[in-house]
Amino acid sequence: MTTTHLMPNYARQPIVFTKGSGVYLWDSNGEKYLDVLSGVAVCALGHAHPTLSAAIADQAATLIHTSNHYGIELQSQLADKLANLSGMETAFFCNSGAEANEAAIKLARYWGNSQSIENPKVIVMEGSFHGRTMGALSATGNTKIQKGFEPLLQGFIRVSYNNIEEIQNLTSDKSIVAILVEPVQGEGGVNIPSTGYLQKLREICNQNNWLLMLDEVQTGIGRTGKWFAFQHENIMPDVMCLAKGLGGGVPIGACLATGKVAQTLQAGTHGSTFGGNPLACRAALTVIDVIEKQGICEHVEKMGLRFLNGFRAELKGISNVKEIRAKGLMVGIELDRPCAELVKLALKEHLLINVTADKTIRLLPPLIINETQVDEIIQILSPLIRKFLSE
């Protein structure tokens, strides 16, 4: 592959995929691979899902784009559907996770300013990832990827993830308007907070008139075994961001709001040229329909447990394996050392995996993965991990 005219901002694997089907991809030499990454939690229904492909083709032949200068029937339908599934009231559509978070940050600031709160601030977490645009990057808790892009946006206060006390210590700061948090940190290393964490955050937000804003870009749309990860804790956020799995590979993001902030972003306050166009909304409606009709959320919960139990059995007693964790099909195996090398070793075995936060092997397979494929992944990956740790 020639890269002369591409900016060198990605460290790509030396492989090009030309077609896919279900959980499998084929490279330009016709070699078959098992995809345990799903385009980083995007291809929820796997590759070339016949229902999704047909819906996209049909929509492309009917109407792709008109702009938000006009009504968009499919956008209204998608907003209704997401509202029904989540209990949220209103949606703004954009094209990516970063943009969904930008909308959330703008909404929080606008809401704060409308109450005469000077320089409204948002509490964000260490180890978080919210995207690469300037606002989302500034909210992100990773100095490595912020370095060189200063000045970062002001107005964020950072605390440790899964730590309630640090937030309680901030409640006298009257400029705070919101908490922005991932229900499970994905890029940060598949970090699953203690049970009750979101409930406690909800309580603190209620007591202080702060917004609870959940970045469900990675956890949303069935990835953790519920439509949205907050549903594991029976709470409601005020704002929720979605993207990744929502369009099954067609770019779409969403920022949902409810209650006192459902109507905050009035005409002229925010927008997107492409956001929520007919093609993207048709894709998202189809993804949701398939997940719903096939009971995929329950399936995800089962497959996640199968991974967890399988890896725990295979890697039992290896002290260099620090922890194996999973919330639905967000699976993390944390080692005691950097292990990016394992991505290459797995690729040789025709397995596509990811390593994040240096030491955590991360698996994000398509939600439609079956038991045989889960077992196959465990059987291929476990010996690789054992060998890697013994060298």
Ligand SMILES: Cc1ncc(COP(=O)(O)O)c(C=O)c1O
């Ligand atoms: C939790 C979370 N938020 C936001 C983003 C950014 O999404 P995008 O790359 O679509 O801008 C990501 C991407 O990995 C993510 O995991």
